[in-house]
Amino acid sequence: MSTPNGNGRVITMGQAIKEALAEELRRDPTVYVMGEDVAEAGTAFKVLKGLVDEFGPERVIDSPISEPGITGLGVGAAMTGMRPVVDIMFGDFSTLIMDQMVNQAAKIHYMSGGKLKVPMVLRTTMGATRRSAAQHSQSLHAWFSHVPGIKVVIPSTPYDAKGLLKSAIRDENPVVFFEDKMMYQLKGEVPEEEYIIPLGVADVKREGTDVTIVATSSMVQVSLAAADKLAEIGISAEIVDPRCTFPLDKDTLINSAKKTSRVIVVDEGYERYGVTAELASVIADGAFYYLDAPVKRMGAMDVPIPFSPVLEDLTVPTPDTVFEMAKALCGAN
Amino acid sequence: MSTPNGNGRVITMGQAIKEALAEELRRDPTVYVMGEDVAEAGTAFKVLKGLVDEFGPERVIDSPISEPGITGLGVGAAMTGMRPVVDIMFGDFSTLIMDQMVNQAAKIHYMSGGKLKVPMVLRTTMGATRRSAAQHSQSLHAWFSHVPGIKVVIPSTPYDAKGLLKSAIRDENPVVFFEDKMMYQLKGEVPEEEYIIPLGVADVKREGTDVTIVATSSMVQVSLAAADKLAEIGISAEIVDPRCTFPLDKDTLINSAKKTSRVIVVDEGYERYGVTAELASVIADGAFYYLDAPVKRMGAMDVPIPFSPVLEDLTVPTPDTVFEMAKALCGAN
Amino acid sequence: MAKAKSSKPAGKGAGKPAGKPAGKEDVEDLLQMYEQMVRIREFEDKVNELYTSAKMPGLAHLYIGEEAIAVGVCEALNSDDYITSTHRGHGHCIAKGAAVDIMFAELLGKAAGYCGGKGGSMHIADQANGNLGANAIVGGSAGIAAGAAFSAKRLGTGQVAVCFFGEGALGQGLLYETMNMAQLWKLPVIFVCENNMYNEYTHYNETAAGTLAGRAEAFGIHTEEIDGQDIRVVNEAAKRLVERARKGEGPSFLICNTYRYHGHHVGDIDRAYYRPKEEELEWQQRDPITILADWIIGQKLSDQSVLDHIQADVRSEVARGAEFALNAPYPDPSEVDTNVYA
Amino acid sequence: MAKAKSSKPAGKGAGKPAGKPAGKEDVEDLLQMYEQMVRIREFEDKVNELYTSAKMPGLAHLYIGEEAIAVGVCEALNSDDYITSTHRGHGHCIAKGAAVDIMFAELLGKAAGYCGGKGGSMHIADQANGNLGANAIVGGSAGIAAGAAFSAKRLGTGQVAVCFFGEGALGQGLLYETMNMAQLWKLPVIFVCENNMYNEYTHYNETAAGTLAGRAEAFGIHTEEIDGQDIRVVNEAAKRLVERARKGEGPSFLICNTYRYHGHHVGDIDRAYYRPKEEELEWQQRDPITILADWIIGQKLSDQSVLDHIQADVRSEVARGAEFALNAPYPDPSEVDTNVYA
Ligand SMILES: Cc1ncc(C[n+]2csc(CCOP(=O)(O)OP(=O)(O)O)c2C)c(N)n1
Ligand SMILES: Cc1ncc(C[n+]2csc(CCOP(=O)(O)OP(=O)(O)O)c2C)c(N)n1
Ligand SMILES: [Mg+2]
Numbered sequence A, B: 001m002s003t004p005n006g007n008g009r010v011i012t013m014g015q016a017i018k019e020a021l022a023e024e025l026r027r028d029p030t031v032y033v034m035g036e037d038v039a040e041a042g043t044a045f046k047v048l049k050g051l052v053d054e055f056g057p058e059r060v061i062d063s064p065i066s067e068p069g070i071t072g073l074g075v076g077a078a079m080t081g082m083r084p085v086v087d088i089m090f091g092d093f094s095t096l097i098m099d100q101m102v103n104q105a106a107k108i109h110y111m112s113g114g115k116l117k118v119p120m121v122l123r124t125t126m127g128a129t130r131r132s133a134a135q136h137s138q139s140l141h142a143w144f145s146h147v148p149g150i151k152v153v154i155p156s157t158p159y160d161a162k163g164l165l166k167s168a169i170r171d172e173n174p175v176v177f178f179e180d181k182m183m184y185q186l187k188g189e190v191p192e193e194e195y196i197i198p199l200g201v202a203d204v205k206r207e208g209t210d211v212t213i214v215a216t217s218s219m220v221q222v223s224l225a226a227a228d229k230l231a232e233i234g235i236s237a238e239i240v241d242p243r244c245t246f247p248l249d250k251d252t253l254i255n256s257a258k259k260t261s262r263v264i265v266v267d268e269g270y271e272r273y274g275v276t277a278e279l280a281s282v283i284a285d286g287a288f289y290y291l292d293a294p295v296k297r298m299g300a301m302d303v304p305i306p307f308s309p310v311l312e313d314l315t316v317p318t319p320d321t322v323f324e325m326a327k328a329l330c331g332a333n
Numbered sequence C, D: 001m002a003k004a005k006s007s008k009p010a011g012k013g014a015g016k017p018a019g020k021p022a023g024k025e026d027v028e029d030l031l032q033m034y035e036q037m038v039r040i041r042e043f044e045d046k047v048n049e050l051y052t053s054a055k056m057p058g059l060a061h062l063y064i065g066e067e068a069i070a071v072g073v074c075e076a077l078n079s080d081d082y083i084t085s086t087h088r089g090h091g092h093c094i095a096k097g098a099a100v101d102i103m104f105a106e107l108l109g110k111a112a113g114y115c116g117g118k119g120g121s122m123h124i125a126d127q128a129n130g131n132l133g134a135n136a137i138v139g140g141s142a143g144i145a146a147g148a149a150f151s152a153k154r155l156g157t158g159q160v161a162v163c164f165f166g167e168g169a170l171g172q173g174l175l176y177e178t179m180n181m182a183q184l185w186k187l188p189v190i191f192v193c194e195n196n197m198y199n200e201y202t203h204y205n206e207t208a209a210g211t212l213a214g215r216a217e218a219f220g221i222h223t224e225e226i227d228g229q230d231i232r233v234v235n236e237a238a239k240r241l242v243e244r245a246r247k248g249e250g251p252s253f254l255i256c257n258t259y260r261y262h263g264h265h266v267g268d269i270d271r272a273y274y275r276p277k278e279e280e281l282e283w284q285q286r287d288p289i290t291i292l293a294d295w296i297i298g299q300k301l302s303d304q305s306v307l308d309h310i311q312a313d314v315r316s317e318v319a320r321g322a323e324f325a326l327n328a329p330y331p332d333p334s335e336v337d338t339n340v341y342a
């Protein structure tokens, strides 16, 4: 478990992301940020507010509402010496940029026999329960994770977000970085000193012995809350956060499964053909002879996200539903 | 196993698809076909050749090279009384239409509280080994399968293709229909009489007792060939074809797994976060207490499809690799 | 609550006569348009109030200041003509004939809403009045509108489709793909660009090169650019373009210059960093409701008391509508997974 | 095999002088352009032969008939200027300086190819000469070209980027999004539309409404439409536009009218159903190589024997190149999963 030594410095996830960008913009003149309303407005979520003041409108660039275009521009700029950070306001708009990301960015290094490369970061958002309805609430990281040539980061804490975003910017490949909209205000310790976190290393957020809960992004917080409740009834849950869906730290997941013999995978993407399917089948294969029960999956309900709060809240895993699932799984012993 | 009673009438998969379209165009005046070079040219694969002669250019419509546009037009037409069949030449171009399919077509029925609906079919292709390289060889059905509101069909025989396409056109929802480019010349029995095959019913293509091979699209043929070889060494393989990734006939898959206790899932999409992950985890969960070995997955290698034939042929499962996997799995008894 | 707007004749090409000589406008029509603009204004004010008092989930994008466009255009349509709408869609929805109580219910996520609470502000649709839905993907409905026009043409119904969008949508490639096909196939679709000068928090000068009109003219599409604050101008233009479309002369592009008085959404309060207060005040001098009221009074077509009466009636209708929605029940939890498939 | 084309000075804004008065053209330049066009023609003929004799995997889209465009434009560029290319990309690749033997190796999927055999005909790239790659997604490289121009501008290198595409790509929305940004930010990118009149098997009249020029003019982009068969015209236009771009005057759109003599791809033999034989023959009367040869001879800038000599040399270079590629080894199977990540 990577313990941030923040010496008590606590900041929000939004601040951590802005710090990572500011540090990399300062360090490397080829880094730039482009997106809709990223400059003066500092994004629709105000996460980048102030960045343009330090780096100017040539490096923090407001764009037209042209997601495919700014992504394509990023790919070309990345191929020719820049390190673009492209901002796609809502992860739902990923639908518009798949060609540039998947047929272009992801494949150019390979198709050119290794001669060209595309060191770009695509920052976007995920997560529901913001009353934003079906076109502004999806978590589409499964799609990018499916595509060879792309790396995918889904951080769950301010500390991880900062260290992973810095790695993503320095990476030589296209990296998609998913920020959960509901977590921008989440606070956590982040050290003053510079650090980076390598891509592809899982983090055990809480150690335990009875059941492994593999959780991503905001589902880590949900699962930690569930673990507290489980502890009250004597069940010790281990929370493992892969932090990246690719590269995927299979060993850490499988080893935890071998240790506890019971696994739940929790992710906020649609359950069907989603991230939980891959993680569950990797574990079910790798820890087959150690498992006492089937690996259970909890994703978003397979429905377009409804607007009505009473319905929307039913669609994502909560501390209660994770608790119930874990209890049942352990009771089934 | 749905035995086509073709009375000996043998046609190709391409012909079966054309017949299905012709019959539905004849039956229902609101059906139309739109796509690039679908009319006189009869598509790049010549599958629809001649259709425009019977139905005219008002119903078999050549479009500009505007995949998002023709898909969007299809969505709007479907909402207002037509039954569009939109032709997207290569499945790789799905990248361009995800917004119209996923944020629009898939969600409109739900978002409108059931008042609007989008009865459209998107026909597109999948499959590698055609020496078409990275941007013309992908099998991206996992993406659509991930999205609530969409149905996905991946037929493996002329008989299935015809019956399923007719169902897809009559369905009240957006249905994506994937045709393997390499299978257009595949022959099979197809009856003269009209028939339809409901969406969401798996088909056991070969019965067996030692190992279940769940295979999709062209991988069914690959697996049948593997089964022949397996029979030679005394291993009896059951081949189960889900035919649709959604609705998914989980019961048939799980029951076969329970019967044989060993399962391999074979699909031509990228393995990582792909269709094999969902099928494997559904089976690993549903048949957990019956399995003698972990469920094994075989997808396309997680690389952009290379052009060079010597490399490309390594990227997809073959009768040999499926045979070896099954042998190893059964040997592990 | 009674349907807010008297329904108009529907059916095959049953358009109202367009292009009447100036000065001979039908008073009833003008009063109807006045009422509809006021209805939108009052509705949106109430939405803002509901948001501010934390009674509304999520956000909303107010149409205040732009009322003449939705109303001026929709008054030129039949009730079975189609529209597609945007994230800033309440105005279009009302103008096309929706009832405010059912709308409020939708915005509050209640079962009685137009979409059973599943759509909300950004996805409100009203099929019965031809509103194919608001769309939270900027530009995302261009294809849908053209597709509806395609249906109308193929089925020979004489309907037209109007695609409303903000000038920000001109950044989306889909729009150009659609315009090209609409013109190729002479589809009865009217692209209405509501140019309120801002894409969220960025002036359109920073996001749109060249001319807006040129974007459609390139495809040979008939294009007009008009004052979007004067509903008589909007309505006359719309009638012309609807007539063209019904006659099979194909698509058109109507640029309406306008302004949103409020923020991009209800939460956008501090706007000084992206647009000057003076600009806001200046535009409020050209208020569409006032302009029409002044014309009506000035031409002695009616008098202030009639207008006041309309306003008072609408205000109480809106208040009752909000009250209805506030008291209405939420959908049953079992609704969460219905309507995923038809 | 020696590099096919003498490399030109690279580096910060080191452009060749443009716009020399007509008639004073540099003979060496003309002969160089002649040689490059012949190289493309001979290369493509050999590709066709390889395909017909089943020695080439997959398909290829021949550039024959369109040579003046790639060569006329690329001769106006420095070797470190960027281009992006299309499925019909062999001509661009050669014109930008690639060697035919390494190209053949790529087309045959051999390890010695530009992309180690991983790219093939539709993805051939030649980074050393600024060719950022062919692209099998129609219109898919518009953003990439503009992004390269963005880099050049930000890094102050003085480079320009040329985006080649067929008129069919005008159907793709991405192009319009990119043009808008290129003009907003005055990026040094030249959009070169090779209008050969067919999108695969469909005439562009059926797929493009309005005018082609209007598509870029809408964004305020400087636009020229020229005869793509006369390389002197193409080259002069390209020099002008490159100079504009280098001076910071922003993007431009160059429409070159041309024709592909062969089918859409090598397998497209029976074309009568979509275009008349007479049309094909007519266009062959305006052959770019013949037009230049006639000019060179007519102006007595050189004589037929020199041209014949060039042709003979190139032909044997191409023959040797194909031979080299046919004999070259395939990549090692272990290559299949290298280069997935950098
Ligand atoms: C494809 C897409 N990109 C970005 C957004 C976020 N967004 C919502 S409204 C808006 C501005 C739209 O401006 P405009 O089209 O002018 O409409 P207005 O809000 O001014 O009415 C943006 C960028 C979105 N909803 N969809
Ligand atoms: C996005 C996309 N849609 C469709 C295709 C299939 N396709 C390949 S070439 C082509 C025609 C291109 O026409 P044009 O752009 O005029 O180029 P030309 O072949 O005439 O040089 C089409 C439709 C593709 N490769 N990419
Ligand atoms: Mg606006």
Ligand SMILES: [Mg+2]
Residues within 6 Å of the ligand: D166, D167, D168, D194, D195, D196, D197, D198, D199, D200
């Ligand atoms: Mg062409």
